[in-house]
Amino acid sequence: MPSSIRLSVKRQDTPTSSPYWEEYEIPYQPRQNVISVLMEIAKDPKTRAGKATSPVVYDRACLEEVCGSCAMRINGVARMACTALIDSLEQPIRLEPMAKFPVQRDLSVDRQVMFDSLKRIKGWIPIDGTYDLGPGPRMPEPERQQAYEYSKCITCGNCLDVCPQVNGRSNFIGAAPIAQARLFNSHPTGAMNAGERLEALMAEGGVDDCGNAQNCVRACPKSIPLTTAIAEMYRATTRYGIKKLFGT
Amino acid sequence: MANERIVVVGGGLAGLMTAVRAAELGVSVDLFSIVPVKRSHSVCAQGGINGAVNTKGEGDSTAIHFDDTVYGGDFLADQPPVKAMCDAAPGIINLLDRMGVMFNRTPEGLLDFRRFGGTKFHRTAFAGATTGQQLLYALDEQCRRYEVSGLVRKYEAWEFLGLVRDVDGNCRGITALDWYSMKIESFPASAVMLATGGPGIVFGRSTNSVINTGTAASAAYQDGAHYANGEFIQVHPTSIPGTDKLRLMSESARGEGGRVWVPRTQGDTRDPKSIPEGERWYFLEEKYPAYGNLVPRDIATREIFQVCLQGYGLGGRREVYLDLTHIPRKELDTKLGGILEIYEKFVGDDPREVPMKVFPGMHYSMGGLWVQFGKNESTGALDETSSKNQSTNVPGLFASGEVDFSIHGANRLGANSLVSCLYAGKIGGPAMVRYGRETSSKLPAADGAFTEAKKRWDAEFARLANVSGPENPHVLAQEMGDWMTDNVTVVRENGKLKETETKLQELEERWKNVGLTDRSGYANREISFINQLRNMLVIARVMTRGALMRDESRGAHFKVRDLSKGVTEENALPRDDANFLKTTIAEHSADGPKISYAAVDTSLIEPRARKY
Ligand SMILES: Cc1cc2nc3c(=O)[nH]c(=O)nc-3n(C[C@H](O)[C@H](O)[C@H](O)COP(=O)(O)OP(=O)(O)OC[C@H]3O[C@@H](n4cnc5c(N)ncnc54)[C@H](O)[C@@H]3O)c2cc1C
Ligand code: FES
Numbered sequence: 001m002p003s004s005i006r007l008s009v010k011r012q013d014t015p016t017s018s019p020y021w022e023e024y025e026i027p028y029q030p031r032q033n034v035i036s037v038l039m040e041i042a043k044d045p046k047t048r049a050g051k052a053t054s055p056v057v058y059d060r061a062c063l064e065e066v067c068g069s070c071a072m073r074i075n076g077v078a079r080m081a082c083t084a085l086i087d088s089l090e091q092p093i094r095l096e097p098m099a100k101f102p103v104q105r106d107l108s109v110d111r112q113v114m115f116d117s118l119k120r121i122k123g124w125i126p127i128d129g130t131y132d133l134g135p136g137p138r139m140p141e142p143e144r145q146q147a148y149e150y151s152k153c154i155t156c157g158n159c160l161d162v163c164p165q166v167n168g169r170s171n172f173i174g175a176a177p178i179a180q181a182r183l184f185n186s187h188p189t190g191a192m193n194a195g196e197r198l199e200a201l202m203a204e205g206g207v208d209d210c211g212n213a214q215n216c217v218r219a220c221p222k223s224i225p226l227t228t229a230i231a232e233m234y235r236a237t238t239r240y241g242i243k244k245l246f247g248t
Numbered sequence: 249m250a251n252e253r254i255v256v257v258g259g260g261l262a263g264l265m266t267a268v269r270a271a272e273l274g275v276s277v278d279l280f281s282i283v284p285v286k287r288s289h290s291v292c293a294q295g296g297i298n299g300a301v302n303t304k305g306e307g308d309s310t311a312i313h314f315d316d317t318v319y320g321g322d323f324l325a326d327q328p329p330v331k332a333m334c335d336a337a338p339g340i341i342n343l344l345d346r347m348g349v350m351f352n353r354t355p356e357g358l359l360d361f362r363r364f365g366g367t368k369f370h371r372t373a374f375a376g377a378t379t380g381q382q383l384l385y386a387l388d389e390q391c392r393r394y395e396v397s398g399l400v401r402k403y404e405a406w407e408f409l410g411l412v413r414d415v416d417g418n419c420r421g422i423t424a425l426d427w428y429s430m431k432i433e434s435f436p437a438s439a440v441m442l443a444t445g446g447p448g449i450v451f452g453r454s455t456n457s458v459i460n461t462g463t464a465a466s467a468a469y470q471d472g473a474h475y476a477n478g479e480f481i482q483v484h485p486t487s488i489p490g491t492d493k494l495r496l497m498s499e500s501a502r503g504e505g506g507r508v509w510v511p512r513t514q515g516d517t518r519d520p521k522s523i524p525e526g527e528r529w530y531f532l533e534e535k536y537p538a539y540g541n542l543v544p545r546d547i548a549t550r551e552i553f554q555v556c557l558q559g560y561g562l563g564g565r566r567e568v569y570l571d572l573t574h575i576p577r578k579e580l581d582t583k584l585g586g587i588l589e590i591y592e593k594f595v596g597d598d599p600r601e602v603p604m605k606v607f608p609g610m611h612y613s614m615g616g617l618w619v620q621f622g623k624n625e626s627t628g629a630l631d632e633t634s635s636k637n638q639s640t641n642v643p644g645l646f647a648s649g650e651v652d653f654s655i656h657g658a659n660r661l662g663a664n665s666l667v668s669c670l671y672a673g674k675i676g677g678p679a680m681v682r683y684g685r686e687t688s689s690k691l692p693a694a695d696g697a698f699t700e701a702k703k704r705w706d707a708e709f710a711r712l713a714n715v716s717g718p719e720n721p722h723v724l725a726q727e728m729g730d731w732m733t734d735n736v737t738v739v740r741e742n743g744k745l746k747e748t749e750t751k752l753q754e755l756e757e758r759w760k761n762v763g764l765t766d767r768s769g770y771a772n773r774e775i776s777f778i779n780q781l782r783n784m785l786v787i788a789r790v791m792t793r794g795a796l797m798r799d800e801s802r803g804a805h806f807k808v809r810d811l812s813k814g815v816t817e818e819n820a821l822p823r824d825d826a827n828f829l830k831t832t833i834a835e836h837s838a839d840g841p842k843i844s845y846a847a848v849d850t851s852l853i854e855p856r857a858r859k860y
Contacts, residue, residue, distance in 0.1 A: 014770045029491065031594075036492035042774075043722045045765045054766035057773055059283075061457040063493040064590050066381055067287040083593050104428055105771035115284065119396050124389035125348035130272060130674070136345035138357035145582065148350040148375065151382055152586075155286055187348045 002028050005037055006048070006092035009056055011106045019103075023048040023092065034081035034095065035060050035070060056095075058107035065221055068154030071098055071161070072107045078161040080221045081107075098161040111157050117177035118155075121200045125190050137188035150183035150229065152222045159216035159226060171205035175216035178207055179229035185236070198233075198240045207233050252276060252688075254680050255422055255437035257408045257464060259285025261380075261666060262649025263443030264387035265673025266680070271394040273681050278435055279391070280403045280424055282459055286388045289445050289457040290669070293380020294587050295500035296362060296372035297344075297666040299337030303354075303361060308369035310334045317664060318853050320366040320544050321614070321657025322803035323829060324477065326849040329621045329654050332630035333671040340670050341373050347386040351375050352583065362583070363503040366544040366661040377500060377586035383666060407776055408444065408464045411471040411645060412436075412701040414694040418687075419644035421694075423701045425709070428771050432705045434698040438684030439644050441676060442468055443669075446613045446650040450784045450791070451737065452729015454610035455487050455496040465617055465651050466783035469790070473617050473640045475834045475841075476653035478787070479794030480614035482660055482804050483737050485548035486570050487609030488594060494609030495594060497570060498587050499662040501604075502541040504580075507571045508532050508552070509603075510560045517563055520603045521573070531555055536860050543860050546659045546804040549608040553738050554815040562605060571603040610737055612665065614656045614804065615791070617647040618833060621654075622679075628851050630675075635683040638676035644687070646680055648672030653831070658803025712775045717761030721778045724762065728755055728781075728788060736792055741811045745796040752789050759785060790834045790841045797843055798832065800824035803858075825855060 004025050012019040024041050025048045032040075035058075042055035059069040063082045070081040073096040075089060086093070101109035139147075159175040160166045166174050181197040184190035201207045210230050217226045252275045256267045259281035267277045281288065300313040313334040318327060345351060345359060351373050352360040361370040375382040394400040405427040412421040412434055421436040447462025448454035469475045486501070486508075487494040502508070509528045516523065532551060533540040541548075556566045572580060572588075577600050580588060591599045618641060622634020630637070638646045649669040656664065731751050735744040759782055766774040801807050801820045813819040830845035 013768060032491065033594075036490075039492055039722070043720055043726070052765065054768060055774060057771050061283050061287050061289065061459045062292050063458060064292065064495050065593065066378065066586075067283070067289075067291050067457065069283065069287050085594075105768075108771065111284075115286070115392070118389075119392060124393050125346070125386075126393070127343075127346050127390070130269060130343055132339040132342065133346065135342045135359075136348075139353055140357055141353040141355065144350055144353050151350045151375070151385065152378060154291075154381075155284075184348065189346065190348060 004028050005086055007037060008092045008094045010096040012103050015102060015104055022053060032086040034074060034084040035063055057105040066154060068156040071156040071158050073098060078158040078219055098157060100161045100166050101157060114155050114157055117173050118180060121177050121181045121197050123180045123184060125187055126193060147183055147186050149224055150179050153179060153224055154222060158219040162215040162219040164213050165209055165211045170209060172209040173205050175226040175230060178233050179224060179226050182229040182233055198237050201233055202237045207237055252438055252684055254439050255435055256441045256443060258443030260288040260290040260443060260445050260649060261384055261387060262669035262673045264391050265670050266441045266443055266648060266677040267400055268390050269674055269677030270681055271399040275681050277400045278403060279400055280406045280408055282407050284404045288384060289460050290384040291381045292457060293666055294377045294498035295364060296374035296379045296663045297341060298371050298663040299341040300371050301338050304370045306369050308371055315853060316367045317661055319858060320661040321659050322858050323850060323855040324657030324802060324848060325655055327852040328623055328630040328849060331852055333655060333668055336671055337667050340667060344383055344386055347390060349375055349382045349386045362500060363542060364662040365499050365542045372663040377498060377584045380666060409705050410467045412697050414692055414697045416692055418691055419642050420697060423705050430769055430772055432702060432709060434702045438688060439646060439680035441646045441648060441680055442651055443649045444651045447787055448610060450788050451610040451732045452726055453494050455484055455494050461780045461784055462787050463780040463783040466787040468617060470786060470836050473642050473645060475790050476618035477615035477832050478790040478834055479798055480658050480804050481737060482545055482612040482614060483549045483608045484611035485545055485552050485608050486606040488591060489607055495590055497604060497606050501570060501572060501584060504583050505575050508541050508568055509571060510555055510568050514559045515564055520569055539860050544659055547860060549738055550806060550815050552608055557814055566607050567605040569603040570606045572599055573601060573603060612660055614660055616651045616653040619647050619652045619654055632675055635679050635686055637679040638672055646676050648676040658805060712778055715762055715764050717763045719758050719762045721762050721781050724755055724758060725781055728785060732788055736795055739815050740795050740807045742796060745792055748792050752785055756785050793841045793843060794832045798828055800828045
């Protein structure tokens, strides 16, 4: 058992300033995770060399991997910090912000693009209103179970961070929103507007830009079958395109 | 009505429902949240949402749901809103279903329902074990639709700091802080909704998200809003102890057949699977044959606490078994997958194979901002068209969701919170719109109030940016949390409550000597936390004073004469309807909370003894 926990954090003071690394060391305690260690450091923020510093800035809320806030690169891998258990990580543990999103400060990044993508694909069921209009459409339970997998997406951004197609030169929408289009198109009411979502996925930066690296599905903390969704949406857009071409 | 604009603070279920309902009426909404709304705490809710649909032929009805809720809350809730909520609940579940929530289904393709605590019926709709996440997303999606159409404008990563009140005391808007640029601005509104959730972090570690500091409610309280029933804090019977958080093990685990037990022999260290049935003590099933493991939370919590005090905790520790291992794997995966994964990820054991180890953890606040409702005087029912609904004592300020005190009385039943949040938003949004229309031509000019409010907060944050005392805010917060957890949760005793009051005052003094380690002018979360900490200390005093003054036991408030004699009925003060069938109302003053009591509306169900 190690006697201490060592962290190395890539920090950045503002969106435009240059990054720098800082090291910290705190006494070992069993069953810690990356967030609980960052919380501990904030109680007396100083570097390993003993120099006073400021607490590391990062995003977190639920601490149980359901809010999607705390995604970062841990020992080089994009994942959720709250479920990154110290006992299973090689030390010193290296923390960096995700690289595909603009850094705000330290480990906190701006993921607004992900919410904007949900607008792009019209990620909602267009209900008539909130008035009491009776029950929704029936759905077979096996289909529901499949769809449920996609509704667990926490918009963390890991799938974008690991995707080689998401880079400064492309505007590939990424796996998460494609899977959301799959979710809404499979809902009986959502299916009524399936075409609109498919058109969004056929536009520039859509499903065609997937390079099939399959990193996304491995990086997803919720084990969502992202590549299955991409393949399905790819086929659906092709079918839709042909249909549209021949006007049938 | 060209520029009707309301402010909604909070993008959990209550806030999003408010925003959607107001936008649907064509009113513009400014929506504020410290985190992107999709990351709000509502996402954590696991088990489900109640609505009496009687699809299992058990004879359930909204009237029984109403009675279960009032009885479960030990008669402390004003009854007309409870009845209205229970009547609306099946419709709310239908609405969510139409919004696309992937609720579990029966073989016929209809919504499936499970059992939860405090009822004998299958009344809880669920989407796996991530119901809150699914519900929040559905509302988030509807809200995004209005964002695209231009009616909703989001201010995410903005923190509410305080109210803007005009010369007559009307709430005319809010002041908020941009979490990145650290800029402070005031925003006008024809009405303001606070839907800022619960105060779990006042207790240090709880089942809540770490953003649930109660800071917004406390700020509104300090700006004149009344806080009601603050002493009623729900401690959930089953959470997974952790150093950063007490992760919830949802009641749905027991709803699906989970059993709570300890070995009959104290200090028995055998592998749980090798302990024969006869040597296990299923103490809840033994003591409460009718409800078994599904007695209401306050009762289950006290029983687990007492069993551990008597030395039956696992290995002498404060832990008991919650056992699912007798249920088939496949069934567990489709119905409880999400929560079993949490246990597996954080503890490392597979709960399908090994009984889980759990202990009670702070979970929910029944108390909150005092709100009223419009009453139809001829029928006695809640009037859904009234602009009074969900309004606080400050004109123009509304509250809904966990931050308001209504519905749950002295103890909340499982799966009743999500429905209460949605119901509050459902009636609250239209009430705000109506209020705005009723008052728009009558209110005084408020320009001065906005400049004043901004000036006040600019000055306060400029001051905080320079504090350099020896106290670390996170250390103070931890002390507050430890004291509150030890003395203001499962068992209360007057001596301890007095000591806690003194301690909180000491912490308030030490807060004045707090020092900043972060001098940055960009995304400085420490400054914001120091401000939140003061707000938490203020609300902690409200809870403690309320508990001290309430000399009875009721629901989650369990007061004993002598702490050393255990958590037993004999040692407890009895419920005292003559003196305390009353809502506690706290009003802020410079020297702590001023407490008064208001009558509870028990016009529909006669209070009776609560025995399970
Ligand atoms: C682990 C867990 C499981 C649960 N399971 C269930 C269940 O199965 N069934 C059930 O009925 N209930 C359950 N509950 C209770 C239920 O989840 C909550 O009571 C409910 O979600 C609260 O919703 P809300 O809209 O009031 O607040 P929240 O969802 O907490 O939202 C609060 C919002 O306010 C914002 N906010 C807060 N302060 C500020 C500020 N100062 N400035 C700006 N914005 C601010 C936040 O960003 C957030 O958007 C559970 C609770 C927990 C802790
Ligand atoms: S803090 Fe919510 S996912 Fe990690």
